[in-house]
C-alpha cells in the first residue's frame with residue numbers, strides 16, 4: 196500500500212510549485228518593491244562614503260546617465276538603473292565625483308557607463324523626434340531653407356538632421372551668455388536660438404550658426420588626449436573655416452553680441 200501512495204505524492208509535488216505561484220502572486224516581490232529595496236541599498240552605500248544624507252532617484256533615461264545636486268547637507272542623485280548593481284569601486288568613484296567633481300573619478304564613471312551601455316534603452320532618432328515640435332519657419336529666417344541650401348552646397352545633401360528654433364528660454368535681466376545653437380545627437384535635431392530670428396541678424400550669420408551645428412552632426416564629440424570631452428576637434432575647426440562667410444560672420448558676432456544678449460524673444 197505504501198508504495199503507490201508515495202508515488203502519488205511525488206507526482207503531486209512536481210506540479211505543486213507552479214500551481215502555487217500562479218495562485219499566490221503576492222509572495223513574488225513586485226518590481227517596484229524590488230526597486231525600492233535596491234535603491235535603499237544604493238543610498239546606504241553612498242551615504243557611508245559621503246557621510247551625508249543621500250536621496251537617489253532611479254531612471255531609464257537614454258542620454259544623461261547621472262545628475263546630482265547638493266542641498267545643504269543632502270546629496271540628491273538621479274542615476275540610471277545600471278548603477279543599482281555597481282561594484283564598490285564605481286560607488287566610490289560616484290561619491291568622489293559628487294563630492295569634489297574629481298576628474299579621475301569621472302573617467303572611471305565613463306568607463307563603467309561604456310561597459311554597461313547595453314542596458315541603455317535604445318530609442319531611434321525618429322522616435323525621439325516625435326516628441327519634439329519642429330518649428331523651422333521663423334518670421335525672418337527660414338531655417339529649413341537655410342539647412343537645405345547648406346546641405347546641398349557643403350554636404351552633398353547627406354545630412355539627415357532636423358532643424359527647429361528652440362523654445363525661448365526665460366531669462367530675467369540681461370543675459371550673460373547666449374547659446375545660439377545646439378545639436379542633439381540622440382534625436383538628430385539642431386536647435387537655433389529664437390533671438391537669431393530678427394531682421395537685424397544677417398542671413399550669413401544664421402547660416403554660420405546652422406553650419407556649425409551641422410558639423411556637430413558630422414564630427415561627434417570624443418575624448419581628447421587629456422581625457423576631457425572634446426566637442427570641437429581640430430578637423431571640426433578646420434572644416435568650419437570652409438564656410439563662405441566665416442570671417443564676416445565672426446566679425447559680426449564680435450560687434451553685435453550685445454545686441455543678441457539684450458534681445459527679448461516673444462515666446
Ligand SMILES: [Zn+2]
Pocket residue numbers: 407411426427
Ligand atoms: Zn559647437
